Structures are given as structure tokens and as C-alpha cells.
Amino acid sequence: MDPFAIHLENFTGPLDLLLHLIRKNEMEITDIPIAEITTQYLAVIDTMQSLNLDVAGEFLLMAATLLHIKSRMLLPQIVEDGAEEEDEEDPRAELVRRLLEYQKYKEAALQLDELPQLNRDLYARTAPAPEVVEEGEGEFAAVGLYDLLQALQQLLKDRPEPMVHEVTAEQLSVADRISQILTALRGQQSLAFTELFPTNAGRHEVVVTFLAMLELVKLRLLRLLQSQRFGAIWLTPAVTETAEFDADADEETLGYA
Amino acid sequence: MPDLKALVEALLFGADGPLRSDRLAEVLEVERTVVNDVLGALQAEYEARPRGFFLQEVAGGYQLRTRPEFADYLRRLGRTRPFKFSRPALETLAIVAYRQPVTRTEIEYLRGVDSGSVLKTLLDRHLVRILGKKDVPGKPAIYGTTREFLELFGLADLAALPTLKEFSELAAEADMDESAAVLPEEMPGD
Numbered sequence: 306m307d308p309f310a311i312h313l314e315n316f317t318g319p320l321d322l323l324l325h326l327i328r329k330n331e332m333e334i335t336d337i338p339i340a341e342i343t344t345q346y347l348a349v350i351d352t353m354q355s356l357n358l359d360v361a362g363e364f365l366l367m368a369a370t371l372l373h374i375k376s377r378m379l380l381p382q383i384v385e386d387g388a389e390e391e392d393e394e395d396p397r398a399e400l401v402r403r404l405l406e407y408q409k410y411k412e413a414a415l416q417l418d419e420l421p422q423l424n425r426d427l428y429a430r431t432a433p434a435p436e437v438v439e440e441g442e443g444e445f446a447a448v449g450l451y452d453l454l455q456a457l458q459q460l461l462k463d464r465p466e467p468m469v470h471e472v473t474a475e476q477l478s479v480a481d482r483i484s485q486i487l488t489a490l491r492g493q494q495s496l497a498f499t500e501l502f503p504t505n506a507g508r509h510e511v512v513v514t515f516l517a518m519l520e521l522v523k524l525r526l527l528r529l530l531q532s533q534r535f536g537a538i539w540l541t542p543a544v545t546e547t548a549e550f551d552a553d554a555d556e557e558t559l560g561y562a
Numbered sequence: 563m564p565d566l567k568a569l570v571e572a573l574l575f576g577a578d579g580p581l582r583s584d585r586l587a588e589v590l591e592v593e594r595t596v597v598n599d600v601l602g603a604l605q606a607e608y609e610a611r612p613r614g615f616f617l618q619e620v621a622g623g624y625q626l627r628t629r630p631e632f633a634d635y636l637r638r639l640g641r642t643r644p645f646k647f648s649r650p651a652l653e654t655l656a657i658v659a660y661r662q663p664v665t666r667t668e669i670e671y672l673r674g675v676d677s678g679s680v681l682k683t684l685l686d687r688h689l690v691r692i693l694g695k696k697d698v699p700g701k702p703a704i705y706g707t708t709r710e711f712l713e714l715f716g717l718a719d720l721a722a723l724p725t726l727k728e729f730s731e732l733a734a735e736a737d738m739d740e741s742a743a744v745l746p747e748e749m750p751g752d
Contacts, residue, residue: 318673367674403672407673407674410656410657410660410673414653414655416724417659421630422714422715425633425646426630426633427629427630428628428640429625429626430627430628431578433578434578
């Protein structure tokens with residue numbers, strides 16, 4: 306056998322290599338000459354290593370398994386307690402089972418690959434999925450956490466961290482901002498999310514406002530709605546009669562469950 | 563009511579994925595048996611007067627698909643190189659398909675090699691999904707195939723998978739092509 310004819314990377318694993326050697330030598334899979342197959346297997350591994358090619362651990366593990374089986378085959382059968390140990394399993398039995406099973410799935414893999422495959426052998430008539438239909442107003446849905454975070458990210462991106470360190474005497478607190486938002490909402494049906502964040506507001510103000518808004522949602526004083534994904538986010542008072550917004554913005558929507 | 567056959571054809575043409583017959587029945591407000599008859603008639607019609615496409619039952623629904631024999635031309639049209647599975651990926655996919663629900667340990671025992679990264683690729687491509695956790699120590703994830711898997715291989719359901727060949731058949735085949743020049747191991751193009 307010319308070991309150079311075999312390249313380990315052509316085999317998906319040690320079972321694949323063993324199966325190849327068995328077939329090549331026309332051996333009976335259920336009655337493998339273990340000494341012979343071990344010698345051949347080790348020759349392949351040796352060649353790979355002498356060529357400084359990495360041999361995956363699994364191939365080495367199989368080498369050890371083969372040697373172990375070989376040594377067990379060499380040991381005389383110990384007959385204990387008379388002759389009742391007839392049914393001691395052949396040391397090769399597990400390996401044979403694995404080879405047979407592996408062969409089955411190896412074949413199945415080839416069969417699978419022969420099936421007409423979408424976008425390889427045939428192409429499907431697929432109309433593009435319809436755009437989210439503009440349902441008009443009234444079809445508002447609760448804003449998901451992900452959309453909300455995206456909105457915050459956008460706000461912060463528009464307001465880069467100032468390079469200069471400045472000491473500000475007065476910093477807005479969350480509580481202050483809560484009452485400001487409530488005042489702004491009084492008598493209103495809704496308020497645009499972006500209206501809360503004037504362009505001249507700094508990062509600190511943005512964060513405080515965002516926290517204030519979340520706090521209001523948590524207190525069930527405010528609901529966040531949008532008419533389509535990635536669409537504008539609207540704030541609506543949750544306590545007044547807002548029957549036209551037939552959406553259910555519970556806390557889970559914001560991950561406050 | 564317009565011609566039902568033309569109508570079903572229109573719906574298949576405009577669908578964004580395989581269309582289930584119960585969905586068709588719902589849209590058309592007719593009995594499912596009527597829909598099934600029409601689908602059968604369409605299938606026969608496309609076969610009889612060979613069209614560039616055929617109606618394939620796939621993933622529990624029906625979809626218009628181009629004939630496999632025109633694949634070369636369609637590839638030229640799309641200027642795409644078709645995706646090709648590696649052998650480890652195919653092996654892993656086959657094991658998941660036939661043995662599901664199956665754990666990673668079971669897959670690796672059958673293949674004799676680490677299969678973590680192959681499994682991840684299959685998960686990323688939505689061909690395999692985690693069905694749940696097995697109720698044994700460590701609670702390993704159990705894997706199964708997805709609807710996308712059925713769509714990719716044009717299978718109506720899992721029962722439509724090719725039957726697993728048992729050892730006796732494989733042995734017989736091996737005897738037959740014993741002298742054949744090409745062993746599966748030496749197949750080109752991995």
C-alpha cells in the first residue's frame with residue numbers, strides 16, 4: 306500500500322478512513338483482521354506526522370482504540386467459573402457497530418446531496434414578501450425593547466461625547482424630567498419621541514430623559530407606540546381615555562416584567 | 563367565480579413561499595378536497611405540456627419551481643455559483659435528519675469527530691434547530707431539522723427522506739462496484 310495515496314483531509318474522520326482501508330483491502334467489515342488494519346491505519350498516521358501535517362486528535366484516538374482492541378484479541382480468553390462465559394463480546398464488536406452505523410449515514414449524506422437542491426438544481430417562484438402594509442392611524446402597536454434601544458443609540462450617535470471637560474453647575478435629574486414630560490403631555494393625545502430630545506440637548510440630558518421616559522412607562526403613566534417597525538415612536542398618556550389607540554403596551558414590552 | 567385552476571395558479575405565482583392547501587382553501591373559500599384536486603390537475607398539466615417549471619409539494623405546501631434540467635441556464639442568469647455542502651456538513655445534516663431528536667454527543671459518536679462547528683454552521687443557515695433540552699444530566703440540547711431544510715431538499719415532509727439503506731444493501735452494492743474506479747472517498751470536488 307502506498308500511504309502517500311491517502312490524504313487525511315479527504316476523510317471526514319477516523320471512521321471514514323477505516324472504512325476506506327477496509328474496502329480497499331476487500332476485508333469483511335464484520336470480521337476485520339484487526340492486526341492488519343491497525344498496521345495500515347498507523348502507517349497512514351505516521352506518514353502524515355512525518356510530513357509535519359497536523360493529525361486531528363480523533364485520528365489518534367482511533368489509533369489507540371485499534372491498538373487496544375488488538376491487544377485484547379491477543380490475550381487468551383479467561384474462562385472464569387467453569388464455561389459460563391461463552392457470550393463474552395468480541396473486542397471488535399463496538400467498532401464494527403460504529404463502522405456499520407457510520408457507513409449508513411455516510412451513504413445517507415450522499416443520497417441527500419443527490420436530491421434536487423433549491424438554488425443549485427432548481428429555483429423557486431417566490432414573490433417578495435409584502436412590505437409591512439401601511440394600515441393608517443389607529444393601528445399602533447406597542448414598541449419593543451429592541452426598537453427603543455435603537456432609537457436611543459441613534460440619539461446618542463447624533464450627540465458625540467464632547468471633547469472638552471466642562472463643569473456644569475446644574476444637571477437635570479430624572480425626577481425633574483419626569484414632571485417635565487408629564488407637563489408636556491398634559492392635554493395632549495400624543496407626543497413624538499423626537500420632541501423630547503431637542504437637538505441641542507447634550508448626552509447627559511438625553512440619557513436622563515430616556516430614563517425618565519422608561520420610569521413613566523414602568524409607573525404605567527405612559528405608553529410607547531409606533532405604527533410600523535422602525536417607524537416613529539409616539540408617547541401617549543396611559544391614564545387618559547385613549548381608546549383610539551387600541552394597543553396593549555404592557556411592561557413586558559419594555560422588559561420590565 | 564373565475565376559473566379555479568387559473569386562480570390557484572395565480573396564488574401560487576404570487577406566494578412568498580410554499581403555499582399550504584388549507585391556506586388556499588381558506589382564501590378561496592372552498593373545500594380542501596377541491597383545492598387538492600385543482601393542485602393535482604395543475605401538476606398533471608405542467609407535466610403533460612412540459613413547462614419550464616413544475617409544482618412541487620414541499621415543506622407541507624406547494625411551490626412553483628424550475629425544472630432541474632434547466633439549472634445551468636438559471637445559474638448563468640443569476641451569475642451565481644451554487645452553494646456546495648462540505649462532506650462533514652452533509653454527514654451531520656443526514657444524521658440530524660434521520661436521527662432527530664439527537665444530541666451533539668450522539669452525532670459525534672456516530673461520526674467519530676468533533677461536530678460543534680459544523681453544527682453551528684447548520685444552525686446559522688437555519689437548516690437545523692434546537693428542539694429543546696434532553697432530560698438527562700447536563701441537559702444537552704437536542705437538534706432537529708427545520709422547514710428550510712425541507713424546502714432546500716424539496717421534501718414534502720420528513721417521511722419523504724430517502725430510505726436509509728441497511729448494511730446488507732450497502733454490502734451488496736459494494737460487491738457490485740468493487741472493481742469500479744471511483745470509490746466514494748475519491749469523489750472529486752469537496
